[in-house]
Structure formats: structure tokens, C-alpha cells
Amino acid sequence: MRLGLPQWAGPLAVKAALFITVMCCALAALLGILVHVSVTNQTVGQARDQALSRLEDATTAFEAGDTLPTGVGLDPPELPESLRELAVAGERGTTVADHRGRPTMWAAGPADGERALAVEVDYSQQARTIEGLDRAIVWSSALAIGATVLVGVFAVTRVTRRLHATARVARRISGGDLDARVDDPRTKDPTRPQDEVASVAAALDSMASSLQSKLLAEQRFTADVAHELRTPLTGLHAAAELLPTGRPTELVQDRVAALRTLTEDLLEISRLDSGRERSEPDSEPLGALAERVVRASGTGTEVVVVRDAVVETDRRRLERVLGNLVANAHKHGRGPVVLTVDGPVVTVRDHGVGYPEYLVAHGPQRFRTEGGSKGHGLGLTIALGQAEVLGARLTFTNSADGGAVATLTLR
Numbered sequence: 001m002r003l004g005l006p007q008w009a010g011p012l013a014v015k016a017a018l019f020i021t022v023m024c025c026a027l028a029a030l031l032g033i034l035v036h037v038s039v040t041n042q043t044v045g046q047a048r049d050q051a052l053s054r055l056e057d058a059t060t061a062f063e064a065g066d067t068l069p070t071g072v073g074l075d076p077p078e079l080p081e082s083l084r085e086l087a088v089a090g091e092r093g094t095t096v097a098d099h100r101g102r103p104t105m106w107a108a109g110p111a112d113g114e115r116a117l118a119v120e121v122d123y124s125q126q127a128r129t130i131e132g133l134d135r136a137i138v139w140s141s142a143l144a145i146g147a148t149v150l151v152g153v154f155a156v157t158r159v160t161r162r163l164h165a166t167a168r169v170a171r172r173i174s175g176g177d178l179d180a181r182v183d184d185p186r187t188k189d190p191t192r193p194q195d196e197v198a199s200v201a202a203a204l205d206s207m208a209s210s211l212q213s214k215l216l217a218e219q220r221f222t223a224d225v226a227h228e229l230r231t232p233l234t235g236l237h238a239a240a241e242l243l244p245t246g247r248p249t250e251l252v253q254d255r256v257a258a259l260r261t262l263t264e265d266l267l268e269i270s271r272l273d274s275g276r277e278r279s280e281p282d283s284e285p286l287g288a289l290a291e292r293v294v295r296a297s298g299t300g301t302e303v304v305v306v307r308d309a310v311v312e313t314d315r316r317r318l319e320r321v322l323g324n325l326v327a328n329a330h331k332h333g334r335g336p337v338v339l340t341v342d343g344p345v346v347t348v349r350d351h352g353v354g355y356p357e358y359l360v361a362h363g364p365q366r367f368r369t370e371g372g373s374k375g376h377g378l379g380l381t382i383a384l385g386q387a388e389v390l391g392a393r394l395t396f397t398n399s400a401d402g403g404a405v406a407t408l409t410l411r
Contacts, residue, residue, distance in 0.1 A: 305341045
């Protein structure tokens with residue numbers, strides 16, 4: 001079961017927090033070890049010096065035959081064996097060991113041949129000092145790590161939030177909202193430091209503005225060309241109607257009709273690109289509408305109604321979408337072509353070679369066809385644009401057993 005994280009807490013924030021935590025722990029451990037070793041060495045050194053000093057005084061008293069002071073003895077049974085062997089061998093040494101439930105600093109040296117003269121010094125206070133120091137190091141390290149992590153996470157999340165905001169704007173732009181901008185306040189104030197996130201935001205805004213200008217120029221050009229072509233095409237069509245009957249006249253009229261259709265398609269695309277098209281919904285039974293579209297197409301398309309449905313949609317636009325899908329299936333695919341109504345989902349399938357890979361991956365692109373296909377590639381583009389006006393989803397796939405499948409899902 002994965003832990004749910006807020007949207008801003010993506011991999012970057014988590015990795016940064018983990019990195020800060022690990023580095024703080026490593027630094028705290030290193031400093032703690034250094035302080036512990038330094039203080040322990042100093043404390044043990046002082047206790048050792050004290051024990052050796054008392055051992056020297058005790059040795060002088062023993063050699064002079066004086067009474068040994070308290071805490072000094074010859075071969076005491078509590079003396080650690082390792083220290084006893086060192087003293088018997090003629091060397092002086094010290095060690096810390098538990099004696100009567102308390103830590104004790106022992107110092108021992110040779111005395112009277114095969115015997116050891118030992119001194120015990122209470123080490124409890126020094127041991128408590130070191131333990132208190134260790135606890136202080138642990139608590140202070142924990143507080144320092146917690147404070148550093150909180151500050152680090154706060155700083156990182158500020159950056160990740162800005163990155164997520166930039167990513168959201170990029171997704172809106174890719175979805176067609178060319179007015180979307182990051183508008184990072186740092187990019188508008190030259191006196192403020194410009195960090196990398198602000199640079200990315202400024203670059204994205206600049207790219208979006210440039211893209212919007214180019215697309216608007218392209219839309220205006222398309223609309224202007226189409227409008228300018230309508231007048232001469234109307235005259236050309238009228239002139240073609242006056243030509244004498246014959247094969248040449250039929251060819252001229254056919255090409256004029258194709259050119260008029262292309263002009264009307266360009267005008268329709270320019271209206272769709274402008275984003276000002278609005279749907280006028282009404283209740284429509286899908287089964288009857290699909291049969292009407294097929295009859296108007298004059299093709300042998302089979303209509304299969306698995307489950308009829310009444311939807312709120314714009315009849316004219318929906319007929320335009322289905323009509324273009326049926327016409328494209330007959331023009332670029334092979335029969336049989338089947339239009340299936342299954343509730344609010346309408347599919348148009350042919351049994352040809354299927355859609356090109358670019359179309360399945362990226363959708364239809366105007367004025368692009370492949371495989372020697374005739375046409376200007378605007379039919380599916382118009383179908384997709386009208387589907388977006390309807391609030392429907394139009395997808396293009398290829399069937400596993402061959403053929404192109406266009407699926408229109410109405411809301």
C-alpha cells in the first residue's frame with residue numbers, strides 16, 4: 001500500500017528531503033563522535049593522571065615502610081587480571097573496570113618482586129559526565145536534524161510548487177489553451193534574483209507567446225485565403241455551368257466542385273480554430289441519427305445498433321462528425337464499413353490497412369496523407385474539431401485483425 005503524498009511532494013521533493021536528512025544525520029554523527037572521543041580522552045586522561053599520581057605516592061610510602069593510604073593495596077583480589085600481569089612484569093598501567101557496582105579507575109605497578117601495588121580511584125563522576133554528554137549530543141543532534149529537515153523541506157517545496165505550476169501551464173498549452181502563462185513574479189522584477197525556475201517559466205511564457213502568434217497568423221491566413229477564394233470560385237462555378245455538355249465540361253465542373261469543397265472545409269477549420277464555435281444541444285436518438293447519416297452518404301455502410309441511446313447533442317455537428325468518419329472509411333479503407341451504436345459510444349470501422357502510425361499516435365494532421373491516398377486530410381481534422389465542440393471524445397485506433405476504428409464517445 002503506497003503512502004499518499006500531496007501533489008507538490010513529487011520525487012524531487014522526497015529525494016531532496018531524504019538527501020538533507022541523510023547529510024544531517026551523517027554530519028551530526030561525525031560531530032558527535034568527534035566531541036565524544038575528545039571529551040572522553042580528556043576525562044580518561046585526567047583520571048589516569050590522578051591514579052598514577054596516587055600510585056607514585058603509594059609506592060613511595062610502601063618503600064618507606066609507611067602505612068598505605070585508603071584505596072591502596074597489595075595484590076587486591078578485585079584487581080583486573082590483565083593489569084596484575086602487567087604490574088608483576090615490572091610495568092605500570094591503568095584500566096577502568098567495575099568494582100562494587102561502580103566504575104573504577106585502577107592503577108598498578110610492581111612492588112616487592114612478584115607482587116602488585118594497586119590504587120583504585122572512583123570513576124563514577126567521570127562516567128556520569130560522559131553519559132550526560134552523550135545524551136546531550138543525541139538530543140541536540142536530533143533537534144538540529146529536525147530543524148534542518150523542516151527548513152530544507154520548506155525551501156524545496158517552494159521550488160517544487162513553482163515547478164508543478166510551470167508543468168500545469170505547459171499541459172494547458174499542449175491541450176490548446178494558448179492564453180495560459182506562468183507569470184512568475186520574479187521574471188517581472190529585474191531587481192529580484194532570477195533563479196533557474198524563473199528562467200524556465202520565462203522561457204515557457206516566451207515560447208507560448210511565440211507559438212500563439214504563429215498559430216493565430218496561420219489561422220488568419222487560412223481564413224483569409226478561404227474567403228478570398230469563395231468569390232472567384234462562385235464565378236468559376238457559374239461559368240462552368242454555361243459550358244457545353246461533354247466530357248471536358250464534366251471534368252472542369254468536378255474540379256471546381258472539389259475546390260469549393262476544399263474552400264468550405266478551410267473556412268470550417270478556421271472557425272473551429274478560433275474557438276468561438278458553440279454547441280446547440282438537443283435530445284437526439286443515436287440509432288436514428290446514425291441511419292440518417294448513412295442514407296445521406298449514399299454508401300453501403302452497415303448500421304448496427306447494439307444499444308440505442310438518447311443523448312443531448314448538437315445534431316448538425318454530430319452528423320458532420322459521423323459523415324466525415326464514414327466518408328473517410330470508404331475513401332481510404334476497404335469494405336465492409338460498419339457503424340455501430342452502443343449506448344453513447346459510436347464506432348466506425350473499415351477493413352482496410354488501418355490508420356497510419358502518426359495518426360494513431362498524434363491524431364489527424366491537416367494536409368497530410370500517406371500511402372498515395374488522395375485527399376487533403378481535412379475530413380478527420382474537422383471531425384475531431386467538431387467533436388471537441390460537442391464535448392465528446394474521438395479516438396483513432398487500429399483493430400487487431402485489420403482495419404481502422406474511429407470511436408466517438410458522447411457525454
